[in-house]
Structure formats: C-alpha cells, structure tokens
Amino acid sequence: MSTSRTARPAVASARRLVAALLAGVLGAGAAACDGGSEPGRQTIRIGMITALSGSLEAPGSELRDGFQLYLDMRGGQLGGHPAELIVADEGYERDVTVESATKLLEQDRVSAITGIINGGSVAAILPLINENKVPLVGALGRPALTDVTYVWHTNLISVEPGVAMAPFVKQEVGQGRVYAIGPDFQSGRDELRGFVETFTELGGRLANPGGEAVFSPFPVTEDFGPYLDEIAESGAEAVYCFFDAQNAITFVKQYAASAVADLPLYAAGFVTEPASLVEQGDAAEGIYNGLNYSPDLDNAANREFVAAWNAAYPGRVPTSIVMASYDAAAVLDRAIAAAGTNPSPEQINTAIAGLGQLNSPRGPWQFAKTTHAPIQKWYLRQVRRDGRALTNVVVSELATLGG
Structure with missing residues (x-):
C-alpha cells in the first residue's frame, strides 16, 4: 500500500478502508490493472508539491487526493512497484517551492515530481528538474516553456x-x-x-x-x-x-x-x-x-473514476484538478511499467515520451510532442x-x- 508522509493515522486507516471498498466497486478490472508487484522491485518514491495551507489549500488537497485515489485503486503500486507519495509544501513564494523541490530530489531521491498549482513554480524549479534529470508530471497549468525535456503536464497550458x-x-x-x-x-x-x-x-x-x-x-x-x-x-x-x-x-x-x-x-x-x-x-x-473536464461526461473511464471518487470522498464532486492528478498517476504507472525492472528517473522520462494515447475520464488524449501538454477537447x-x-x-x- 502506498504511503503519504503527511497522512495522519486516522487518514491512513480510512484509505485502507477505501481501498477495500474500491476493490468491490471496480472488481476484476482494477485487479487486472494492479497485477501485483514482483519480488525484489524497489519502492518508487513520488514527490508531490502542492499548497498545504492558505487560499489555495482546497485545490492543493485535490491534487493530493486525486493522485492518492489512483494509488488506492491499484493496491498502492505504480508500474508493479510499491509506491510512496511524499507531499511537500508549494507555499506562495518562489523560495518555498524551490526548498521543497530540493529536499525531494536530493534527500528523498524521488523518481518523479507531480502536483504544483502556480505556473510560476514550474519555472522556479525547472533548473533543478533538468540538473537531476527527474521528470515533472505536473497536474495543473503552466506557462509556455522553451525546454520541456523533463516537463510534462496532464491538465493544460495556462493560456x-x-x-x-x-x-x-x-x-x-x-x-x-x-x-x-x-x-x-x-x-x-x-x-x-x-x-x-x-x-x-x-x-x-x-x-x-x-x-x-x-x-x-x-x-x-x-x-x-x-x-x-x-x-x-x-x-x-x-x-x-x-x-x-x-x-x-x-x-x-x-x-x-x-x-x-x-x-x-x-x-x-x-x-x-x-x-x-x-x-x-x-x-x-x-x-x-x-x-477540459466535467464529471457528467459519459464514458467508461469517467464512470469508473467518479464511482471510485464518490466511494472514497462522499459529498465531494471530482474536479478537473482531481482528474488531472489521477491522470498524472496513470501516466507514471504506465511509464514505470515500461521502463524496466528498477528504472532510473531518466528511463521513466523516456518511457513517458513513448506512451501514445491515454484513456482518461476526460476522454482520450495524448502528449503533444512540442509542448508535452495534452492534445484534448475543451x-x-x-x-x-x-x-x-x-x-x-x-x-x-x-x-x-x-x-
């Protein structure tokens, strides 16, 4: 089962219950996606940078919960590996975001970073991403960038x-x-x-x-x-x-x-x-x-996603942010599975580039080769x-x- 270093014991217990409920909701389909981890496979650590307080705490929690939902639906694994989600604060100042990214990359040795609300935060940590050759699979918006070698976004370009x-x-x-x-x-x-x-x-x-x-x-x-x-x-x-x-x-x-x-x-x-x-x-x-998303879209992937979300978070309606963070986990799941037995961050990044079309609650989409952002319907x-x-x-x- 995946863990989040910000999770309290009661939350972790609730997630275990949710995972059990989701197994009933999703049935054999989820089991087929899971497949079980193979002995000797390393734990994959994913760093999430998101707002933990202040005026953007609500979308910050949606980023975290959307990614965690995907993990819970697949037994806490990504690409057949046990997965650990490490959550760090984005804050409202550039220095806070850079400090969080530095810790995730240099101390926690994460294989990828996700999350991020403010497009300016992407530009702030880009030198660190490139230096460490670790993919950033962002789940909200970002500005246009000239170098997107290690930058991918599952939601949108901010314009x-x-x-x-x-x-x-x-x-x-x-x-x-x-x-x-x-x-x-x-x-x-x-x-x-x-x-x-x-x-x-x-x-x-x-x-x-x-x-x-x-x-x-x-x-x-x-x-x-x-x-x-x-x-x-x-x-x-x-x-x-x-x-x-x-x-x-x-x-x-x-x-x-x-x-x-x-x-x-x-x-x-x-x-x-x-x-x-x-x-x-x-x-x-x-x-x-x-x-780019509404929970009333009529497709099989969205029906599965909404049912799982409602089981996990009754009373909360899934948003485009939840969906895009869920899709960020799906991208990493497929890429890690394709990248080899114990892949490096750079191998995961190469695998992301070869994913092709993804089936999503928003409908089918794929990364554009020039921007590494979705080609999708609005x-x-x-x-x-x-x-x-x-x-x-x-x-x-x-x-x-x-x-």
Missing part, C-alpha cells in the same frame, strides 16, 4: 481556458465590449493573456482602460468593489474572468451584489468548480465557463440547478487544443 472560451464570448457579445479581470500571479496573467489575445484577434473589443486586462493583488484581495465600480464605468457589456478557490468565491458573490450584476459573466472553468459553487450559491447560476459548461444543488452542465464542445 488555454481563455483561448477556448474567447470564440464563444465573441459570438455572444458581437461588437459589444468585454471587461477582462483576474489575479496578479503567473497563472492569472497567462489565463487572461490567452483570452485577450484570442478575443481581440477575432475582432473583439475590450472595455478595459488601455485595452489590457486588469489584475487584482493575489492572494490578498478581499474587496473587489473598486474593480466592480470600474467595470460599471467602463461601458462593458459583459465580463470575462479567471479566479480560483477563495478569490473565485469572493468575486462571484460580490459581482452578483454589485451594479454590474445584470452583465453576463463568462469564466475559465476554475471559477465555478464544485467547492466554490457551494459557497457561491445563487450568485453563480447561469455562468458560462470553459474547461467543453462549454453552464452552472445550472440540479435539484437543490448547483452543477456545471456540459453544453457543447468548444475546441480541441494542443499540439
């Missing part, structure tokens, strides 16, 4: 949500002007750049002063009133935003109570992820948003009521991006 949503927003507003806003950190700047560049290339017009997106201080902004007043004065006919976790909750609630509440609000899918919807309530209803979702609860319902496909 892509905006790129996917821009044509739909342009279609909806016609010649109307749109105000673009997001948080001032690497991923926020990338997310808004993807929207602004694509929207304006399509002939769209921005209502922002100077024709550039506006960024709020991150993570400290709690009062969006001045920004909402500026939107009201700008003559905007719609708003596009990217926020995550607590910022997303705060912005949507204050938007609905502001003078611009009647303007359509379009968003990257992270704005209305399930944990945020619970707090946003009626304020989020009707928001169109774009993302979906238009809308927040709608399902009984008493709000959920993101897939309306249509937006685009296939990557490559």
Whole structure:
C-alpha cells in the first residue's frame, strides 16, 4: 500500500478502508490493472508539491487526493512497484517551492515530481528538474516553456481556458465590449493573456482602460468593489474572468451584489468548480465557463473514476484538478511499467515520451510532442440547478487544443 508522509493515522486507516471498498466497486478490472508487484522491485518514491495551507489549500488537497485515489485503486503500486507519495509544501513564494523541490530530489531521491498549482513554480524549479534529470508530471497549468525535456503536464497550458472560451464570448457579445479581470500571479496573467489575445484577434473589443486586462493583488484581495465600480464605468457589456478557490468565491458573490450584476459573466472553468459553487450559491447560476473536464461526461473511464471518487470522498464532486492528478498517476504507472525492472528517473522520462494515447475520464488524449501538454477537447459548461444543488452542465464542445 502506498504511503503519504503527511497522512495522519486516522487518514491512513480510512484509505485502507477505501481501498477495500474500491476493490468491490471496480472488481476484476482494477485487479487486472494492479497485477501485483514482483519480488525484489524497489519502492518508487513520488514527490508531490502542492499548497498545504492558505487560499489555495482546497485545490492543493485535490491534487493530493486525486493522485492518492489512483494509488488506492491499484493496491498502492505504480508500474508493479510499491509506491510512496511524499507531499511537500508549494507555499506562495518562489523560495518555498524551490526548498521543497530540493529536499525531494536530493534527500528523498524521488523518481518523479507531480502536483504544483502556480505556473510560476514550474519555472522556479525547472533548473533543478533538468540538473537531476527527474521528470515533472505536473497536474495543473503552466506557462509556455522553451525546454520541456523533463516537463510534462496532464491538465493544460495556462493560456488555454481563455483561448477556448474567447470564440464563444465573441459570438455572444458581437461588437459589444468585454471587461477582462483576474489575479496578479503567473497563472492569472497567462489565463487572461490567452483570452485577450484570442478575443481581440477575432475582432473583439475590450472595455478595459488601455485595452489590457486588469489584475487584482493575489492572494490578498478581499474587496473587489473598486474593480466592480470600474467595470460599471467602463461601458462593458459583459465580463470575462479567471479566479480560483477563495478569490473565485469572493468575486462571484460580490459581482452578483454589485451594479454590474445584470452583465453576463463568462469564466475559465476554475471559477465555478464544485467547492466554490457551494459557497457561491445563487450568485453563480447561469455562468458560462470553459474547461477540459466535467464529471457528467459519459464514458467508461469517467464512470469508473467518479464511482471510485464518490466511494472514497462522499459529498465531494471530482474536479478537473482531481482528474488531472489521477491522470498524472496513470501516466507514471504506465511509464514505470515500461521502463524496466528498477528504472532510473531518466528511463521513466523516456518511457513517458513513448506512451501514445491515454484513456482518461476526460476522454482520450495524448502528449503533444512540442509542448508535452495534452492534445484534448475543451467543453462549454453552464452552472445550472440540479435539484437543490448547483452543477456545471456540459453544453457543447468548444475546441480541441494542443499540439
């Protein structure tokens, strides 16, 4: 069984129970994937860097739990080896991320690193990744990089949500002007750049002063009133935003109570992820948003994934972050199995490059050769009521991006 060095005894006990339940849920299919570890095979250590506290603790826990779910479903193994997940703090400063990566690589001697929320953290640890020749299989977004030899991502490039949503927003507003806003950190700047560049290339017009997106201080902004007043004065006919976790909750609630509440609000899918919807309530209803995953996708891999997640974490809806971290574990599982009896990190990295198409809860996807990020479908979702609860319902496909 895999272990996490951040897990408390009660959590570890719960995971053992979940693993037993999942065996019943998944039946022979999971057993076939497991296959049992062979005698003499070394334990594979995987380092996960993620937010352990603060405003991004919720997506941080989703990264951890998605990866752990995959391990629990396969008897704690990756590629036929016992696996150990070592969780380290990403923090909110570059130095914290670098310190965590240094410990994982030099002291824990991990075979791969995963997780990471802020795209800027990827750039911060890239020299360490290249120096140690250890693959980074990230599970959220990242900026474009010139050297991706050891960098792989199972979720997205940070500009892509905006790129996917821009044509739909342009279609909806016609010649109307749109105000673009997001948080001032690497991923926020990338997310808004993807929207602004694509929207304006399509002939769209921005209502922002100077024709550039506006960024709020991150993570400290709690009062969006001045920004909402500026939107009201700008003559905007719609708003596009990217926020995550607590910022997303705060912005949507204050938007609905502001003078611009009647303007359509379009968003990257992270704005209305399930944990945020619970707090946003009626304020989020009707928001169109774009993302690469929704738990209502109808395919066998997603049905298995959602059933396992619901058994392990009742009451929590699986998100794109959970899915991508689960897929990061799946990538490492297949690569480690293909890399030899006791593979080195460099051999695992070579095996990742040869994986080809992967079957995922989001649908089939594969790594692009130039970016090492997914070639995948993007979906238009809308927040709608399902009984008493709000959920993101897939309306249509937006685009296939990557490559």
